[in-house]
Amino acid sequence: xxxxxxxxxDSVRKAYGSYVALDDVSLDIxxxxxxTLLGPSGxxxxxxxxxxxxxxxxxxxxxxxxxxxxxxxxxxxxDIGIVFQNYALxxxxxxxxxxxxxxxxxxxxxxxxxxxxxDALARVKLDGLAERDIAALSGGQRQRVALARxxxxxxxxxxxxxxxxxxxxxxxxxxxxxxxxxxxxxxxxTIYVTHDQREAxxxxxxxxxxxxxxxxxxxxxxxxxxxxxxxxxxxxxxxxNIVGPGAARRIDGADASHxxxxxxxxxxxLDAKIVGRDGVALEGTLRAKAFRGENWLLTLALxxxxxxxxxxxxxxxxxxxxxxxxxxxTAYAPAAKVHPIPGAVA
Amino acid sequence: xxxAYPDNRxxxxxxxxxxxxxxxxxxxxxxxxxxxxxxxxxxxxFPPRAYSLRWYGNFFGSATWMAxxxxxxxxxxxxxxxxxxxxxxxxISINRLGGRTALAIQGALLTPSIVPGILLAxxxxxxxxxxxxxxxxxxxxxxHVVLAIPVACIVLLPALARFDWNQVQAARSLGANWAxxxxxxxxxxxQISLLSATLMAFLTSLDESVISIFVASGQNSTLPKLMxxxxxxxxDPTIAAISTLWTVIVLVAVxxxxxxxxx
Numbered sequence: 001x002x003x004x005x006x007x008x009x010d011s012v013r014k015a016y017g018s019y020v021a022l023d024d025v026s027l028d029i030x031x032x033x034x035x036t037l038l039g040p041s042g043x044x045x046x047x048x049x050x051x052x053x054x055x056x057x058x059x060x061x062x063x064x065x066x067x068x069x070x071x072x073x074x075x076x077x078x079d080i081g082i083v084f085q086n087y088a089l090x091x092x093x094x095x096x097x098x099x100x101x102x103x104x105x106x107x108x109x110x111x112x113x114x115x116x117x118x119d120a121l122a123r124v125k126l127d128g129l130a131e132r133d134i135a136a137l138s139g140g141q142r143q144r145v146a147l148a149r150x151x152x153x154x155x156x157x158x159x160x161x162x163x164x165x166x167x168x169x170x171x172x173x174x175x176x177x178x179x180x181x182x183x184x185x186x187x188x189x190t191i192y193v194t195h196d197q198r199e200a201x202x203x204x205x206x207x208x209x210x211x212x213x214x215x216x217x218x219x220x221x222x223x224x225x226x227x228x229x230x231x232x233x234x235x236x237x238x239x240x241n242i243v244g245p246g247a248a249r250r251i252d253g254a255d256a257s258h259x260x261x262x263x264x265x266x267x268x269x270l271d272a273k274i275v276g277r278d279g280v281a282l283e284g285t286l287r288a289k290a291f292r293g294e295n296w297l298l299t300l301a302l303x304x305x306x307x308x309x310x311x312x313x314x315x316x317x318x319x320x321x322x323x324x325x326x327x328x329x330t331a332y333a334p335a336a337k338v339h340p341i342p343g344a345v346a
Numbered sequence: 347x348x349x350a351y352p353d354n355r356x357x358x359x360x361x362x363x364x365x366x367x368x369x370x371x372x373x374x375x376x377x378x379x380x381x382x383x384x385x386x387x388x389x390x391x392f393p394p395r396a397y398s399l400r401w402y403g404n405f406f407g408s409a410t411w412m413a414x415x416x417x418x419x420x421x422x423x424x425x426x427x428x429x430x431x432x433x434x435x436x437x438i439s440i441n442r443l444g445g446r447t448a449l450a451i452q453g454a455l456l457t458p459s460i461v462p463g464i465l466l467a468x469x470x471x472x473x474x475x476x477x478x479x480x481x482x483x484x485x486x487x488x489x490h491v492v493l494a495i496p497v498a499c500i501v502l503l504p505a506l507a508r509f510d511w512n513q514v515q516a517a518r519s520l521g522a523n524w525a526x527x528x529x530x531x532x533x534x535x536x537q538i539s540l541l542s543a544t545l546m547a548f549l550t551s552l553d554e555s556v557i558s559i560f561v562a563s564g565q566n567s568t569l570p571k572l573m574x575x576x577x578x579x580x581x582d583p584t585i586a587a588i589s590t591l592w593t594v595i596v597l598v599a600v601x602x603x604x605x606x607x608x609x
Contacts, residue, residue: 055515075518088516092534101530102520149520 004189005066005156006031007052012061014047021047022058023213029191034183036192038200039210040236045193048210049159052191054078065157076105081150081188083160087142089134095121095145096130102153120152121145123182140171147179151186158183158190164199176203197237201225209233227339228262234341239265241308242341243282251332252277259340265311266295267337270319275332282308283330286323296320300329376593383586390581401587411588414569418552421483421568425490425551426544432491433498433543434536438528441506452503459496466492467560474561481563489557494547501546505539506532538607545603549596 007029014022022044029035037045050056052063054075063071070078089098099120103113121130124144129137137145143163150158163179164172180203183190194200200207201221208218209232217229228234231242245258251272261280268282269275284300287307296317298310310331312320323329378392383401385394405411436455440448458466470489471480479485509532517527533540555570562571569592573585 053515053519055518074523075515076521076523078519079521080519082516082519084512084516086510086512088510088512090513090517090531101517105521105526149516153521 003156004032004187006033007157007189007191008062008064009048009052010062010064012048012051012058012063014051014056014058020213022051024061025213025215026061027208027215027218029189031189032187034180034190034192034203034205036194036200036204036207037210038194038197038207038236040195043210044213045195045210046161047213049161049191049193052157053080053082053159079153079155079157081153081155081158083143083146083150083158083163085162085165087146089142089145089149091134093134094130095126095132095134095137098134098145099130099148099152102149106153116152117148120148123151123185124148124178139167140175143167143175147182151182151188156189158188160190160192162194163192165194165196172199179203201237209236211236225264226337228341231262231341234262234339239309239311241265243302243306243308244304247302247304247306248280248282248333248338251275251279251281254278259342262339262341263308263333263337265297265309266313267333268310268312268331269316269333270310270312270329270331271316272330272332275334278335279332280335280338281330281332283328284308286325286327286329288325289320289323291321298323298329298331300331379586379589379593382583383590385583385586388582390583390586401583402591404582404584405587405591408584411569411572411584413565414567414572417483417562417566418569421486421490422548422551424487425494426547428487429491429494429547430498430540430543433495433502433547434528434533434540436495437499437502437506438532440503441509442511452499455499456496458492459500463493463554463556467557470557471560480561481566483562483566486558486562486566486568489561490551490554493554493557494550497546497550498543501539501543502536505536509535541603541606545599548599552592552596 007027009025009027009029012022012025013020025044025048037048039045047056051058054070054073058071061071062069065078065080090101093101096114096117099117100113103116108116118127118130121127124147126141126144126148129141134142134145146163160179164175167175176199179192192200192203201224204221206218207221207224209216209224211232217224217233219227224233225237228237228240234240234242241263243261243263245260248261248263263280263282272279272281282300282302284302286298287301288299290297291314293314295314296312298312298320300308300310302308308331310329381394382390382392384397384399385391386396386398386400387394433455436451440452440455443451467489470485470492474480474485474488479488513531513535514527517531518524522530553570554568555574558568558571559574562568567575569588573588576585
């Protein structure tokens, strides 16, 4: 087991001319944690990763690996394993030479380097491909070589920059599972960058949602999804309805909340009995309906004019097929799934 | 290109004739020297009335010509060895720097290939004179390196523009300093371009005469300089023999490099 280290990012700022890529970002990553930086392109997540790697020098702020300040340390002295988006394998070396490369740089004795490289290849299930040329590998195999090369020198931290974005959907799901398993086996502190919210939810211990160079929220996947702290996070994480005060009424007739509420499309039911008396009801006119296989997606126009999305699982959607556009429909959501967003305006 | 190929018979004949003419104008002045070099006569005459190898014997038997050949080959090798690494480093910086600064540096590096050779030679003469380097091999080498760097850059810049720089970042993250990343990752993958750049730098030095005339002297005289001097003093077919040998050397070098590029 490798000894992994915590990472401290302390008020890091980076600007390119007038464009602020990182706006005083602070973040503590625990030793052995799997943390995902999630955000749209241009949100600063890759810049932050490259600052940790040493390829971007912050204008201000500090980066600590354990209690060592690495802000100005050269990339080759940081001992951080990096998996790049396009793999960045060396095409003039075969698989084994690629994986042995970091060990050769560290003057590891030949026999030991060979043994460790083969171990790393076995860990990523590439036994038997050691002598292959890089050009002869599939995308998934290249990804595995990149992983083996990044772990073989036992770095104390791993950085991954959208490593699965070039793979097709099925392979991506397999690799998500395998990267997470590799992380759990090695216990290595990992920072993972992606713009895919499902990937972030599936893989992470904690997710940091970034936008415009700032961390919007950092929390466990479930908290991020159910209890977003800003409108941006709510909408980035899935089909979210943000409704203003007064749009929703309490089923039991009590005073409704005077805050802006976030209700996810899939939190709705069409049957008030499932929801409970402390839930909320939203009534509107059916504008459109679509059958998506595992669920129905209904678009309701509320009386104030705002449209909301209502997603009903096919198994519970008895009456959905018969609904006609123009018909009045009431959607109910249980209290536990109604989340106030302070400060947001619908 | 294929659509531009004429299917009319007459047009095709015209096209081929035109191509043959262009090639003839390009090649004949070079090729006319070959029979001249095998002439038995004391004068440059075409066509030669009798043939001999005496001018080749004259060339290989002359200590002066041999010293010139040696100087030229040493100088060409040294020029390539100094200019190509410098050009590679310069091109890497230009590529990584980007923007207007890089463009300005690139412009400055390429000026020696634009400025008239005679101006460069005069300027270099004064700079070297101040350092008491006129007449030394080192002085000529400096001049040739200045001329060879832009030539090498023109070959290397497009090759680096196509290079996947993530590989260098990967190498750096795996523990390579800049020198090892360049030597272990960039150089092996740019082999072909580096070979072309080396050949071009070598040929630039081999072919250069103006700087050599101004700066080289005595036993450091290059072959082109000696040829110019000999043309001024006496005209005999030794020049033709040297030119023929020269053409063969260059052709062989280019052939070797192009064959290696194909394989």
